[in-house]
Amino acid sequence: MSEILKLRNISKTFPGVLALQNISFDLSEGEVHCLCGENGAGKSTLIKILSGAYQPDEGGEIIFDGRKVVLNPHLAIRMGIQTIYQEHVVFENLNIVENIFTGSEIARRGLLQKREMRKQTVEVLKYLKSDLNPDMKMGELSSGEQKTVEIAKGLVFKRRVIILDEPTASFSSVEIDNLLDIIQTVKSSGLGIIYISHHLEEVFKVGDRVTVLRDGRKVSMYDLDGLTKTTLIKDMVGRDPSTFYQRESVPIGNVVFETRNVTGNGAQNISFILRRGEILGIAGMTGSGRSELMNVLFGSAPLDFGEILIHGKIVKHSSPKAAIKNKMCFITEDRQNTGLFLPQTIAQNVTVANLVNTREFVVREADDSRIGDRFVKLLKIKTNDSRSRVVNLSGGNQQKVVLAKWFNTNGDIFIFDEPTLGIDVGSKQEIYKVMVDLLKQGKAIIMVSSDMPEVISMSDRVIIMKSGEKVAELSADEVSEENILTYSIGDKAI
Amino acid sequence: MTGDEAADQKKLARGSLFKRHENLTVLAIFIGFVVIIVLLQLIMWGGHKFPTFITPVNLLNILQQVGVPGIVAVGMTIVMISGGIDLSVGMLASLVSIVTALGISKWHLGIGLSILAGVMSAVVLESLMGYIISRTKVEPFLVTLGGMITFQGIALLLCNSREVIMKGELDFFKLNLIQGAKDPVTGLNLIIPPYVLIFFVIALLAGLLLNYTKYGRRIYAVGTNPHAAYLAGINVKNMKLSVYIIMGFLVGIGGVMLLSRINTGIITLGQGLEIDSIAMVVIGGTALKGGKGNIVGTLIGVFFLGSIGNAMNMLRLPSEVQFVAKGLVVIIAVSAGDVSARVSGFISRRKELRWRAAQPVAKAG
Numbered sequence: 001m002s003e004i005l006k007l008r009n010i011s012k013t014f015p016g017v018l019a020l021q022n023i024s025f026d027l028s029e030g031e032v033h034c035l036c037g038e039n040g041a042g043k044s045t046l047i048k049i050l051s052g053a054y055q056p057d058e059g060g061e062i063i064f065d066g067r068k069v070v071l072n073p074h075l076a077i078r079m080g081i082q083t084i085y086q087e088h089v090v091f092e093n094l095n096i097v098e099n100i101f102t103g104s105e106i107a108r109r110g111l112l113q114k115r116e117m118r119k120q121t122v123e124v125l126k127y128l129k130s131d132l133n134p135d136m137k138m139g140e141l142s143s144g145e146q147k148t149v150e151i152a153k154g155l156v157f158k159r160r161v162i163i164l165d166e167p168t169a170s171f172s173s174v175e176i177d178n179l180l181d182i183i184q185t186v187k188s189s190g191l192g193i194i195y196i197s198h199h200l201e202e203v204f205k206v207g208d209r210v211t212v213l214r215d216g217r218k219v220s221m222y223d224l225d226g227l228t229k230t231t232l233i234k235d236m237v238g239r240d241p242s243t244f245y246q247r248e249s250v251p252i253g254n255v256v257f258e259t260r261n262v263t264g265n266g267a268q269n270i271s272f273i274l275r276r277g278e279i280l281g282i283a284g285m286t287g288s289g290r291s292e293l294m295n296v297l298f299g300s301a302p303l304d305f306g307e308i309l310i311h312g313k314i315v316k317h318s319s320p321k322a323a324i325k326n327k328m329c330f331i332t333e334d335r336q337n338t339g340l341f342l343p344q345t346i347a348q349n350v351t352v353a354n355l356v357n358t359r360e361f362v363v364r365e366a367d368d369s370r371i372g373d374r375f376v377k378l379l380k381i382k383t384n385d386s387r388s389r390v391v392n393l394s395g396g397n398q399q400k401v402v403l404a405k406w407f408n409t410n411g412d413i414f415i416f417d418e419p420t421l422g423i424d425v426g427s428k429q430e431i432y433k434v435m436v437d438l439l440k441q442g443k444a445i446i447m448v449s450s451d452m453p454e455v456i457s458m459s460d461r462v463i464i465m466k467s468g469e470k471v472a473e474l475s476a477d478e479v480s481e482e483n484i485l486t487y488s489i490g491d492k493a494i
Numbered sequence: 495m496t497g498d499e500a501a502d503q504k505k506l507a508r509g510s511l512f513k514r515h516e517n518l519t520v521l522a523i524f525i526g527f528v529v530i531i532v533l534l535q536l537i538m539w540g541g542h543k544f545p546t547f548i549t550p551v552n553l554l555n556i557l558q559q560v561g562v563p564g565i566v567a568v569g570m571t572i573v574m575i576s577g578g579i580d581l582s583v584g585m586l587a588s589l590v591s592i593v594t595a596l597g598i599s600k601w602h603l604g605i606g607l608s609i610l611a612g613v614m615s616a617v618v619l620e621s622l623m624g625y626i627i628s629r630t631k632v633e634p635f636l637v638t639l640g641g642m643i644t645f646q647g648i649a650l651l652l653c654n655s656r657e658v659i660m661k662g663e664l665d666f667f668k669l670n671l672i673q674g675a676k677d678p679v680t681g682l683n684l685i686i687p688p689y690v691l692i693f694f695v696i697a698l699l700a701g702l703l704l705n706y707t708k709y710g711r712r713i714y715a716v717g718t719n720p721h722a723a724y725l726a727g728i729n730v731k732n733m734k735l736s737v738y739i740i741m742g743f744l745v746g747i748g749g750v751m752l753l754s755r756i757n758t759g760i761i762t763l764g765q766g767l768e769i770d771s772i773a774m775v776v777i778g779g780t781a782l783k784g785g786k787g788n789i790v791g792t793l794i795g796v797f798f799l800g801s802i803g804n805a806m807n808m809l810r811l812p813s814e815v816q817f818v819a820k821g822l823v824v825i826i827a828v829s830a831g832d833v834s835a836r837v838s839g840f841i842s843r844r845k846e847l848r849w850r851a852a853q854p855v856a857k858a859g
Contacts, residue, residue: 300725324727338725341718343785352715353726355708362706384849392843405726 003028004160004192005081006063010056012045012216019045020056020216027161027192032183034203034224035196037213038236038485039286039450043196046213047163050194051083052076065160080160084150086169092139097121099138100153124152127189128182144175151182154191162186163194168202169287180206198285198489200229212236233489237452237481245432245457250277250439252460257413257444258309265301267293268468274413274446277439281459281479282448284488289468290448291333294415297446298330299323310413324356326413329406331399333417333448339402342391346383347372349390350404357409375404379434396427403434414438416447420454432458452481464488526830527798534805547805551677554684560800561693562587562748562755564793567771568693568700569744571792574775575704576737577717577784578627578634580620582641583745583771587764589649590616590749595658595759605663612753613746617739619645624738628731642768649761658759667754689751696744701789713737717784773820774799777827799823 007025011018020042027033035043048054049062052071056062062069064079071081091099097118106113106120121134130148138146147167154162164183168176183206187193197203203210204224212219212235219235253276262270266289274280282290295301297308299317307314310326317323320330332338341349347368355363372386379400383393390401399419406414419435420428435445435458449455455462462479464472464487472487535547566583573580590612597608623641627634668687675684704710715723716733724730752763778795780787802823806816 298725319727319729320725321727321729330725332725337719338721341715341722341785344714344718348711348714352711352723352728355711356727358708361708363708363711364706384845389842 004065005050006061007050008061008063010046010049010060010062012049012054012056012060018216020049023213023218025211025218027194029190029192030187031208032187032193032195032206034207034210035194035213036200036203036210036232036236038452040215041213041236042216043213044165045216047083047165047194047196050076050081050161050163052081080158081163082150082154082157082159082161083163084147084154084165084167086166088143088146088150090138090146090149093137095137096125096132096134096141096149096152099149100156104157120156121152124155127155128152128185130182142175144171144179147179148182151186155186155189159191161192161194163196165196166198166287167195168197168199176202198287200232200489203232204229214238233482233485237485244453245429247432247457248436250436252277253442256311257446258312259297260307260309262293262296262303262306262308264296264304264306265289265292266468267296267465269306270465270470271306272463272470272473274444276442276444278460279435279439279445279447279458281455281462282446282465283450283452283455283462283484284465286450288465288488290465291417292468293465294330294417294446294448297323298328298415300330321356324353324409324411327409327411328413328415329353329409329411330415331402331406331417331419333421335395335398335402339405340390340398343389345372345389346376346381346386346393346401346404349401350375350386350408353405354409371408372404375400375407378407379404380430394424394427396423396430399423399427399431400434403431412443414443414445416445416449418449418451419447420449420451452484455479455484456481526827527794527801531801534801537809547808549677549679550684551680551682552804552808554686554690556797556800556804557690557693558685558687559804560796561687561689562751563767563770563774563800564693564796565689565696565744565748565751566767567774567792567796568697568789569741570771570775571778571780571787571789572700572704572713573634573737573741574772574780574782575717575784575787576713576734577720578734578737579638579772579782580623580641580738580741581635581638581768582619582623582645583741583748584764584767584769585642585645585649585761586616586619586742586745587749587752587767588761589619589645589652589764590746591753591763592649592653592658592759592761594664594750594753595660596652598663599658599660609664609750612750613743616746616749617742620738620742620745621735624735624741627738628734646761653759653761655761660753660757660759662757664750664754664757667751689754692747692751696747697789697793704789709736714785717786719785770799773824777824777831779831795827798827 003026005027007023010020010023010025012020023042023046025033025046035046037043045054049056050071052073052075055070062071069075069079091102094102097114100121101117106116118134125132125134128148128151130152132141132145132148138149141149151162167179171179180202183193183195195203195207207224209221210224210227210232211221212232214236222231255273256276257274258272260271270293272280282293284290292301296303297317299319299322303317308317309315315322315326317326323330336342341352350372351363351368369386375381376383376386381393381397381400381404383397390398393401416435420431423431438445447455447458456479459479460476462474462484463470464474464484466488474483531548566587570580570583593615594608594612597603597611598605601608603611619641623637626632627637667689670683671686671688671691672684676682677684704713712723712728712733715726715728716730720730748767749764753759756763774795775787775792776782776795777798778787778791778793780791799820802820803816806819811819
């Protein structure tokens, strides 16, 4: 087996963040090399460097077929590195053949050679033992079938390396097996495959070697033969204690919120309770159905089955409006698209959610500005006054505006979905402090987070979700990185 | 009141008409407008005894011409701020005029009931479109395009493709509110018909609604970011529906006013009304993608387009040339709006950055 790809000393810094540090990585022909690590360990950054989307810092070397190269997205594809991202980048209205060839059509004197393109597609699909009809529209295929087409594309163009980023998210188990079979076939034809997955079962089934990343560093590299899951998980955890936040403890009161067998929007059979003064952490890997569950609780996605209780009374949240009236607040994950009105002022953003609770038909700008200014001071939003536009603020300050919007509704039950996503360290600490202040006022918090130190240092209890189900509930003294990771990526049985 | 608060109040008072950079776009257009008016005035003054363009009688003339498009433009502003658009208003106004005229001269419903029938037909039809727009993901552009064609058909069916002539039953809408007033310059009669007044009242009410009410806030929120608005507890669907109902009401009034001016219900009455009103609204700085705009801007747009048309008539330009000129005016005004929006964005960003730089460095962690 000869080596196709070699990475040496790859580092990548973003302003204020060291995303990758001195990574080395090898890939041989006919090999499946897996990448493992928690959310934010640096897997995506590494892929982006391989696909040419990011340039590594000075000193890093990428060696392809024995030659040192500087990659850009076009060059990477020309040299035969194909990245298949988690989200499908497909033309839904075009058929399989057209999807494969768009951008590199076979043509003679400007005329498309449709028969030739179809022939090549059919050959590859046959080789992959797929029974897909090449004339089907891409939009009609399941996500598993779409992955197959993308892999087929790699074979048609004789790529050397295929990178699969979380390929099995939203797959059925049959589809997973199919995909793993296809990968075995592709591997035997001499391609190198880089496989990224949260699912350790898949890693063990399909992989030859595995590299573990943690906090942007390479921790270890193993042959998967004879390796145990426990070793792998141990390597993935074990963070620097300085990344943890020391939280004040707050006395915990009676139950304010409860779910019984809540099912809907991908979440299945979720039951939990939430007490006054408590932070309930919801951990799990991306795609485990956590945000989906939060939308059900807040009424922005339908509840198919089950009950939601607030202060012991069953409530029906047909819309977010109803949830807000029941004193719930929802700080969404994607603040720019679902939390803020970017072109509007801070004051307008802060007052908008409370419109539900106000009786007056007339609103006064002076009142809004006063409320806005109060929160600017309270949350230390860095701006000159509350009439500045939100679009000009930094991420941390925008997040504070979202918080202010909900504080202004005077809610009791807060859902924080990724409260500190993309926020600098200083603002992070401030937001944690604000969360603890909420607890002191007798509020309760449900916190969805993929940031492991955040989950561990902030939560009083942690629920772990996997594939839409609650797989474990850990009390404060059971909460550890290892436990959380074991439940969220390992077999349920561990 | 502490000094700080007093300063705040002062800032607020100063910001009310042209709120900071918010209306810089509109301000730029307004200045352009004034410059053009002065130019036209100079051109037309040449050689004559009196200035012809800026005279009381001609200004009132312009008001009469823009009254009805202005009423519709006010509705269009609300619809566009919410992120929608309405192409059907022209044909709907024609339909209203035909229904009302039929009610008076053929169905003998009496004047009040006929007007009600006309206005209600517009409200009902707009509600239907609003219902489809708010409950499905179909583009408002397409729904109202279909509406435009459908309404034309309904109107033609109702009147058998003929015009419906009345005997001046609606002439009270043409009364002169300032009977006997004379232009001090030219000595001509000054005329302000009621519908000009109605236009101003509607514009005022709409301005108050958008600026000072909960409803107005929600319209802006829905237009800016419907998903965030939904999560903030706003019933986005009903908000979208409501703006079309308002639109229907205003088109109904506009259609009746048009009818009163020429006493004949006819399909061509509302022709081009959608184009004119959308042009007026976008000249006034309202964004096609929603969330941005205001009535002050629209009023400027209304007078702007009206004055241009009027001036070109006075210059005796053929109508073909007028179309070209009007179209160019729209394009120039909108481009100017974009330029000034960039400038204002740049200024506010710089102000923000400067302010941030002036702050003591916050200790991280």
